Amino acid sequence: MIATLTGTLAERAGDAIVLQTDGGVGYAVTVPLGVAERLPQLGTRCTLYTELVVKEDGWSLFGFDQPNERLVFKRLLGASGFGPRLALGLLSALGPERTVMSIQDRDIAALTTVSGIGKRKAERLVVELQDRFADIAVATSLPRPPAAEEAVKALTILGYPAAAAEEAVRAALGDGTQDGAQKETAAVVRAALQQLTTSRRGSTV
DSSP: OOOOEEEEEEEEEETEEEOOTSSSEEEEEEEOOHHHSOOTTTEEEEEEEEEEEEEETEEEEEEEHHHHHHHHHHHHHTTTOOOOHHHHHHHHHHHHHHHHHHHHHHOOOTTTTTTTTOOHHHHHHHHHHTSSSSOOOOOOOEEEEEEEHHHHHHHHHTTHHHHHHHHHHHHHHHTTTHHHHHHHHHHHHHHHHHHHHHHHHTTTT
């Protein structure tokens, strides 16, 4: 089993990357959108926690920058009808924390925002996995000001994944408490868009 990979980020294209190890082997790894956005520039060393998925039509290696996200991915694979691509799509759209909280809170509406997950599949996911994340520590979000909630909704309407939108809004608000409560929605959206644009430019370097 390939549990971790450390090497130089040699190639990147969307959710597909190549990590070149010191031994000269380049590993093709598929990562969630949030991980792809947090990766360093090309030519920089990094470490990924990996999960090798073996199927009849081939082997695929999936990578995560946090061990808990890899664990959430593995638990999702244990649900009926959940293959690696669908699990990856869920993590890309919602992120690991919101994925776990949506399942634990039976938030069918949030789960069905993910492409490929209808109401029936979301309900089955909740039934099968609701009690299987108790051992996974996920960051709990502090109460956010109304402007933050509206900003996240606005960004998702613009086409940004919920996880990326929430991360950008958190960065735009700083600590998200007293100063953030005074900001208007439009100002938060503008600041979050700047965060997203900066992140996207960095990912293409």
